[in-house]
Amino acid sequence: MPAISTSAPAKTILFGEHAVVYGHPSIAIPISSLCAKVIIQPSITTNASIAILKNKAGDEEYKISALPENSLTRGAISEFEKAVGQPLPPFIVTISSHIPIAAGLGSSASVAVAIMRALAGFIGMNLSDAEISAIAFQSEKIQHGSPSGIDNSVVSFEKPVFFKKGFPLEFLALGKALHFILADSGERALTKDVVAAVRESRLAKPAKINMLLSKIGDLSTQAKSLIASGNAFALGKLMTENHAHLKDLGVSTITLDKLTESALQSGAFGAKLCGGGRGGFMVAICKAQYQKKITDELEKISPHVISFKLKEEN
Ligand code: PMV
Numbered sequence: 001m002p003a004i005s006t007s008a009p010a011k012t013i014l015f016g017e018h019a020v021v022y023g024h025p026s027i028a029i030p031i032s033s034l035c036a037k038v039i040i041q042p043s044i045t046t047n048a049s050i051a052i053l054k055n056k057a058g059d060e061e062y063k064i065s066a067l068p069e070n071s072l073t074r075g076a077i078s079e080f081e082k083a084v085g086q087p088l089p090p091f092i093v094t095i096s097s098h099i100p101i102a103a104g105l106g107s108s109a110s111v112a113v114a115i116m117r118a119l120a121g122f123i124g125m126n127l128s129d130a131e132i133s134a135i136a137f138q139s140e141k142i143q144h145g146s147p148s149g150i151d152n153s154v155v156s157f158e159k160p161v162f163f164k165k166g167f168p169l170e171f172l173a174l175g176k177a178l179h180f181i182l183a184d185s186g187e188r189a190l191t192k193d194v195v196a197a198v199r200e201s202r203l204a205k206p207a208k209i210n211m212l213l214s215k216i217g218d219l220s221t222q223a224k225s226l227i228a229s230g231n232a233f234a235l236g237k238l239m240t241e242n243h244a245h246l247k248d249l250g251v252s253t254i255t256l257d258k259l260t261e262s263a264l265q266s267g268a269f270g271a272k273l274c275g276g277g278r279g280g281f282m283v284a285i286c287k288a289q290y291q292k293k294i295t296d297e298l299e300k301i302s303p304h305v306i307s308f309k310l311k312e313e314n
Contacts, residue, residue: 003041004121008113010034010099011106011154012182012274012283014235015220015242016163018198018249020148022210024217025164027172027227028154031182033308034105036097038114040122043090049077054096064093075142076112080119083135091122100304102188104275109151112139129156145192160310162224173313176230179288181263181295184304185255187279194251194276201250209249216245230312236269236285243272243282251277258301266290266297 009030016026043050049064051073067074073095081088093115099107113136120127127135133156140147150163162170202209219238226234243260246252252273260271263284271284286294291307298305 003039004118005037005039006114006117006121007035007037008110008117008155009106009158010036010110011151012104012180012281013150014239014274014283015223016150016216017104017275017277018195018246018251019213019216019220020150020163020165021146021195021198022202022213023165024213025162025220025224026148026150026217027160027162027220027223028150029160029310030154030158031105031306031308032158034099034306036095036099036107036110036114038096038111038118039094040091040118042122043092047090049088049090050092052092052094054094070142072108072111072139072143073115076115076136076139077119079112079135079138079142080116083131083138084120084123084125086123088119088123091119093118100184100281102190102280103184104191104273104277104280105182106151106155106275108143109136109140109155112136113152113155132156143192145195147191160227162220172224172227174230174310175228175312176232177312178227178230178232178235178310179286179291180308180310181268181284181286181291181298182274182281182306182308183259183263183284183298183302184281185253185259185279186303187253187255189276189278189280191276194278197278198249198251212245212249216242216249219245232285232287233269236271239270239272239283239285240264246273246277253278255301256280256282259298260284262297262301263294266294268294 020026136152263271267290268284
């Protein structure tokens with residue numbers, strides 16, 4: 001049986017994080033240049049399935065049965081097994097990911113999707129992107145408690161999506177290529193903790209928080225047609241507005257605010273924190289010509305700056 005290699009992209013949320021948890025719409029895009037890679041091959045020397053995690057510091061090798069049940073690798077594999085309803089023959093899975101962890105870039109969904117695609121290939125099963133996304137949603141629940149489902153959707157389909165809980169997923173065709181810059185705050189927070197903090201604020205101040213969440217959701221709706229026309233300038237204005245609401249929601253940090261201000265001052269059309277917040281990355285949208293200048297400025301305050309382009313539909 002040949003080795004099966006798969007990959008899945010990172011993602012960033014352009015509009016609607018947190019609001020999406022409460023049924024408002026959200027827009028997310030894939031980052032194809034940043035991905036998780038998985039290789040699966042049959043295990044011929046032992047009956048135990050093995051996971052090899054490739055890190056900068058070297059390889060770590062584990063028996064999958066010895067990993068914690070709620071670990072990303074074991075959780076993804078067991079959700080896959082449950083979904084397909086058959087035990088898997090022994091295998092060796094090698095996982096490498098360049099996606100920063102707990103940084104709002106969808107690292108857990110990406111690793112889960114890449115594992116599930118590889119496992120499907122390993123047992124000769126043809127699963128659609130929608131089926132992979134549905135199984136990855138189960139593994140996201142193990143990692144994040146009650147995720148909205150946007151991460152597994154954008155990562156599985158690798159297309160810009162307009163996502164609203166309980167409604168069919170909409171794919172957004174891009175009118176023109178868009179240019180983005182991501183900058184790491186260097187701070188980390190678990191999405192489930194930040195989602196829980198917003199839930200508490202909403203219980204304490206329902207009117208204020210519900211108003212912010214619905215304003216954020218409205219921005220996603222306004223942004224939808226701007227993606228279709230590729231209007232980076234107008235999208236930027238809405239992203240900056242989204243950041244202001246996220247700040248009022250209490251999920252920004254001083255560093256994330258500094259990063260958005262730096263991007264705006266050096267010529268970005270707009271900037272916001274992305275993902276759960278209280279750390280992780282900020283995302284800015286800009287003209288291609290400004291990418292270098294904005295990056296140079298951001299690098300003065302961020303340990304990791306990444307620029308990427310979202311290509312228009314051909
Ligand atoms: O931090 P991330 O990249 O997992 O994004 C979280 C987005 C939230 O809206 C805060 C939570 C969710 O499940 O949608």
